[in-house]
Amino acid sequence: MFKIPEFAWEFHGHRCPFMPIGYRMGKIAMEKLGVEKVKDHGAFALSEMGVGHPQTCMMDGIQAVTGCTYGKLMMERLNYGKVAMILYAPGKGAIRVSALPEFQDELGKKEFFAYRKKGIEPSQIPPSVVEEAVKVVLETPEEKMLKVENLEGFTFSRPKSSFNKAKCSSCGEYVFERYLKVLDGKQTCIPCAEKVMGSGI
Amino acid sequence: MFKIPEFAWEFHGHRCPFMPIGYRMGKIAMEKLGVEKVKDHGAFALSEMGVGHPQTCMMDGIQAVTGCTYGKLMMERLNYGKVAMILYAPGKGAIRVSALPEFQDELGKKEFFAYRKKGIEPSQIPPSVVEEAVKVVLETPEEKMLKVENLEGFTFSRPKSSFNKAKCSSCGEYVFERYLKVLDGKQTCIPCAEKVMGSGI
Numbered sequence: 153m154f155k156i157p158e159f160a161w162e163f164h165g166h167r168c169p170f171m172p173i174g175y176r177m178g179k180i181a182m183e184k185l186g187v188e189k190v191k192d193h194g195a196f197a198l199s200e201m202g203v204g205h206p207q208t209c210m211m212d213g214i215q216a217v218t219g220c221t222y223g224k225l226m227m228e229r230l231n232y233g234k235v236a237m238i239l240y241a242p243g244k245g246a247i248r249v250s251a252l253p254e255f256q257d258e259l260g261k262k263e264f265f266a267y268r269k270k271g272i273e274p275s276q277i278p279p280s281v282v283e284e285a286v287k288v289v290l291e292t293p294e295e296k297m298l299k300v301e302n303l304e305g306f307t308f309s310r311p312k313s314s315f316n317k318a319k320c321s322s323c324g325e326y327v328f329e330r331y332l333k334v335l336d337g338k339q340t341c342i343p344c345a346e347k348v349m350g351s352g353i
Numbered sequence: 354m355f356k357i358p359e360f361a362w363e364f365h366g367h368r369c370p371f372m373p374i375g376y377r378m379g380k381i382a383m384e385k386l387g388v389e390k391v392k393d394h395g396a397f398a399l400s401e402m403g404v405g406h407p408q409t410c411m412m413d414g415i416q417a418v419t420g421c422t423y424g425k426l427m428m429e430r431l432n433y434g435k436v437a438m439i440l441y442a443p444g445k446g447a448i449r450v451s452a453l454p455e456f457q458d459e460l461g462k463k464e465f466f467a468y469r470k471k472g473i474e475p476s477q478i479p480p481s482v483v484e485e486a487v488k489v490v491l492e493t494p495e496e497k498m499l500k501v502e503n504l505e506g507f508t509f510s511r512p513k514s515s516f517n518k519a520k521c522s523s524c525g526e527y528v529f530e531r532y533l534k535v536l537d538g539k540q541t542c543i544p545c546a547e548k549v550m551g552s553g554i
Contacts, residue, residue: 157363158360159359159360159363159364160364162358162360163360163361163364163416163417163422164422164424164425165390165391165392165393165420165422165425166392166393171424174424189366190366191366191367191474191475191476192366192367192474192475192476192477193474202529202531202532203426203511203512203531204511204512204513204514204515204529204531205514205515205516205518205529205530205531205532206514206516208424208425208426209424209425210424211422211423211424212422212423212424212425213424214424215364215422215423215424216364219366221364221365221366221412221413221416222412222413222416222423222428223365223372223375223409223410223411223412223413223414223415223416224365224366224409224410224413225404225409227423231532231543232528232532232542232543232544233518233528233529233530233531233532233533233542233543234526234527234528234529234532234542235527236526250526251527253520253525253526253527256527268516269516273392273393273394274392274393275392275393276393310404310405311404311405312405313405313406313407314405314406315406315407315466315469315470317406317434319454324454325435325437325451325454326435326436326452326454326457327433327434327435328403328405328406328434328435329406329434330403330404330405330406330434331403331406331432331433331434331435332434341433341434341435342432342433342434343433
């Protein structure tokens, strides 16, 4: 049975089947690329999930196992609405891992999902019902659960980082230069500029 | 001295001063709002940080302490380029916490930042240099470090969640309905549609 370390559950906040799916996806992608958990900024984990749909907990499992955290700017959503992820390590390649439709159909039959569709939060679902769904994720063999693809030539990057910052002439708070606006010839932060000019600056 | 639990360091992947800043920010915001760590989806943590600048590690501390994780869709960036966050618990209110400019100036004098400006990753900086900066964050009294504001009438929401999904007529993968596109009359996923129509669909 696949093991999820305790820190990942503690970080996530509740038990559910999707955090472990993400953990398994990330682990497999790391093995295929030959990379360890990223301490700093060595790889990007790109989730194909979006908003306004369930099962996004997957992304916390991916953060936990790969070390590609949102805080380090190493995770981002691609907003395709798919239960899938891409692990991209510059210079080493990119691996896509997705949950097979057949596996999603099987998992979806579990009672856990009936509770979720009624709007009941994971922490409020009876533990036996939760564990039944978690067990499926931890015990299903990889080939019956996930599709793994090598993405030739895949690339993703962030803008070049700059330490430059200046104080907003209005509120006095520091703003990283990239986000400074100019209002009546003075440098301001976005919220102060929007108070005068309206939103969407 | 303020304590950061081990799971938060393990999640984050390296020791640095910004993860603990976020942890302290989140903790104070929770106390002011009277909320516990969110197990499921009870609050949003909105970071005022953006991309293309340093110190974003703050967001991992916020995720860890508040339980408002990116995976649960309870964290998002506002992209203002500021060392600040908003904790919003619907029905309970919103608290903004920002790092005081004077504190940022003081912290910025530490040797840790000289290494970072040379492009040296946190895990590669001598531990004594890292711990000197971490200690400042853990030992500075709240009033010399953070500004705390109550945001009257603040609101933030996500689109209504739907479990509806369908298979892409081209690749056969499941897509949550919100992200389905129509190409030649057939429902497809975004990547399959973009292969035919180009990006930006």
